[in-house]
Amino acid sequence: MKKLVAILLTLALLVTAFAGCAAETTEEDVTIRIGGLKGPTSMGLVKVMEDDEAGTSLNDYEFTIAASADEVTPKLIQGELDIVAVPANLASVLYNNTEGAVQLLAINTLGVIYIVEKGESIQSVADLKGKTIYATGKGSTPEYALRYILAENGVNPDTDVTIEWKSEPTEVVATLNSTEDGVAMLPQPFVTVAQGSVEGLRVAIDLTEAWDALDNGSMLLTGVLLVRREFAEAHPQALADFLEEYEASTTFVNENPADASVIIEKVGIVKAAVAEKAIPYCNITFIAGDDMKAPMDGYLAVLFEQNPKSVGGTLPDEDFYYAE
Template sequence: MKKFLSVLAALTLSVSMLAGCGNKANQTEPSAVPESSQAAESASETVSAAPEASEQESSTAEAAETAAVTGEETAVRVMALKGPTAMGMVKLMDTAEAGPVNGNAYEFTIAASADEVTPKLVQGDADIAAVPANLASVLYNNTEGKIQVLAVNTLGVLYIVESGDTVQSAADLKGKTIYASGKGSTPEYALNYILSSNGIDPEKDVTIEWKSEHSECVAALASDEGGIAMLPQPFVTTAQSKNDKIRIALDMTKEWDALQKDAENPSALITGVVVVRSDFAAENPDAVNAFLDSYKESVDYVNGNTEDAAALIEKYDIVPAAVAVKALPYCNITFIEGSEMKEKLSGYLSVLSDQNPKAVGGTLPADDFYYSR
């Protein structure tokens, strides 16, 4: 129980991930990773009602053994956050409604915030989940390796936007005022990295006005003729639908890639990953690998069939189809596993750790954090 509580207490430092602050004022607005509210309290209540971990592990092992003997499908419980980290799953979700897929009987849950997902993982009530990248590292550290990352599923979703036409490169940000949300979490670390790597001191050469919600940044843009903001997709698309003067000036993912192009082991700006409980992976390797194959097919479908995918995204109440159609090309939905995943993700976590070790759970994960088929 103490281990559960320490894990969930740590999440209050981590649930506002890259592009992660949701819009409390209007819960219908999409965000990359919705903001947690009262995370520790709600999670603690869930933990206190949960069975002991040893009982869960025994039950899972017995179920796996029974399935192996009877030839039954493996039950796989999957959770994802409302936003880009769930969009790549929609084709698999749709296919799974007709029955088991490649031997797996899926149960999908779309959650509004990370503090709905993390207790389920920690207590063994979810097997696989799409979560913010650094939250995966926090969970790994606070569960003593009980969480592994399967794949990167979303690269950066942060963009610099403005109502004017003054920003053409990162260097143009010098001397500007930037409205942003996510102070003390990875949006701040990503912005600091891009600025400092381009010779701009985040504390002296720019003015960063931190807001609690994305909507406040949009409002600031509307009132400041020369205003600049950092926003995530699909919120950028939503904001543009309300103010046609807003334009994308910089793609933070491309800016990160430009800085990394000559690196010996290049990292990437990463929003989300798919994780699995280590015990579930050890007991059901075939089911996990089948999930990865099916998930890759789903991601490929979403990236290759924008309008049809947008309809499915609306079907599963992630964001409206009209928003999804415009936002999908900018959401950087991907599927990266194996050695490439390890290279890009470990480098990204290193950048965060250099600025604040708490952002990754105190220390960088060991090699067993990275799942390998």
């Protein structure tokens, strides 16, 4: 009888062990599908991408790099992607529109938007009055940041300036090349791209500095990472491993721009020569957990006061923020 009990106990322990192994295998075998954009919001990811290709990453990954958020956000909502990099305000819009099906995973880019011009006529925001500004980012962070900064400096964005929206930064650069005294709003690294091809182009206004000068208690944010709630709840360990790798990747990019720029070109974001010059001005960062709440809340509050639609009609609640 004692032998039978011992055998049964041994079998029970083996079953438990195998069950645990199966659960671990499921967690380890998950492939995280990530969508990024051609710009700073994806530049911080490139070390993760390189490690994945080398087979040394903690998770398996699939990466999709797109020209605009419109190409990746539907795939997130439809479950074809698990994590996407999007403009900061769009995170709130998607959270509200999907009834909380997505969560903010991390802030990955601070201010990267600049006013550039061919000439010396713009020395302050007020000098933009009467100008035509070529820009990208309608309906997202660049538009709302520009309108807010203009209005706070006494320039009516609807009547005092003309804003011509283009679908991609490359179109803005092409327009600058074809005008004699063009003014544009561009994000890095496309400021660097433009300076390499448009003779006499200079940075006239750093919109991050212009935002900070208003002393409104918030920060100008550009990009964030969103995760599908369903994925986050099903794979917490894989997500924790990703956040660890992602933080290390952003540090690598900021501290090693020459090495990082080679990978950035390899994955199709921008040319290495451009990336190396632009990285110091791209404000690539990693802010997650409790640390991301205050800057995101402050930023969204400024946008909400300006235009509630810019954040999806209402400010997100606490459940918006992913917590490990």
